[in-house]
Amino acid sequence: MSMEFAIARLPRIEFGSGVRHRLPRIAADFGRRVLLVTGSRSLLQGPFGAELEAGFAAAGLDLIGHRISGEPSPEAIDAAVQRYRDRGISVVVAIGGGSALDAGKAIAGLLLPGNPVLDHLEGVGPERPYLGPAVPLIAVPTTAGTGSEATKNAVLSRDGADGFKKSFRDERLVAQYAVVDPDFLATCPPTVIAGNGMDALTQLLESYLSLRANPFCDALALDGLARARDSLLPLYRDAGNADARAGMAYASLLSGITLAQVGLGSVHGLASPLGAFFPVPHGVVCGTLVAAATAVNIRALREREPRHPALARYARMGRLLTGQALRGDAEAADALVALLDDWTRLLDLPTLDRFGVTPGDHPRVVASSRGSSMKTNPIVLQDTEIAAILEARQGGAP
């Protein structure tokens, strides 16, 4: 492991139960006019809504609300940019899950330049460089999963047969502040906790295994995995558990920091086309594939690169997540796969057939899986190996 590394810009971070009350004061530092971007399951209609609106009003802020339904499309971003670009927005506050945060990030990035987001999407269109400037963004996650509050990319989707799920990525898109209040998770339904929690776990695992891994991010990833170990199942069973809420909000934040710095792996490589072609939420697709992908990666490493350092990393995660002092690396790596299989079952993660995926779709998904995430997977997987991950979680009639 080389001791040479670079850490890209991070947001300023406010973390803890009740930090949401600091939001109006933080926003007011950037100016008076706030564009508040929320998701379809808007928090503002729940118990936190009135409290937040009163706080913004008391700080003398002028709030303009914008709601994004579902995962943001390029058209939805362009429409919002055109609608608000002449409104003198001084700061964008994005509150919600990954979709709301990614939408807020893209809108804040384009409000001043005003051009279509397709100009910049990776792998789609002209891929023109983004020159900014971005309007300041405050990211306020209400789920524990994507870690979008700490990343520099907004994932945008077009659904259907010629669909895509691609990133608008630039360091200038990183939020000025991430305000992470675990109390928000109290209103999260268990299915959302399961999918998002497995997404955070996958992001930590894949960044720890990334070909670009560095010691700084390793430390964060391992601590995040330990928090997820202690918190995910308890939170799934009881969103009223304050320690579990804090543990998963923290694991998710760390996963965003590490993925933005060192990249991901095969699960996220597959999540991109699956999420574009089929109506499967990002967290669910990661959660359903992570155990199978881990098994396939370990097998490929043992067959072709038995001395690869990633095998010791799988073993270390096996010992960490099971809490057992397993002696041999092979035994510890196998224990990791078994634990991930158990969690997939305990969290009731659905198989791919439930979202309309058929075995006939696998070749097309495999062909579109070699985007940026797959490039940092610890070993280059063959097409048959990538297909084997899908087959393991296809489900339905054999």
Ligand SMILES: [Zn+2]
């Ligand atoms: Zn993810």
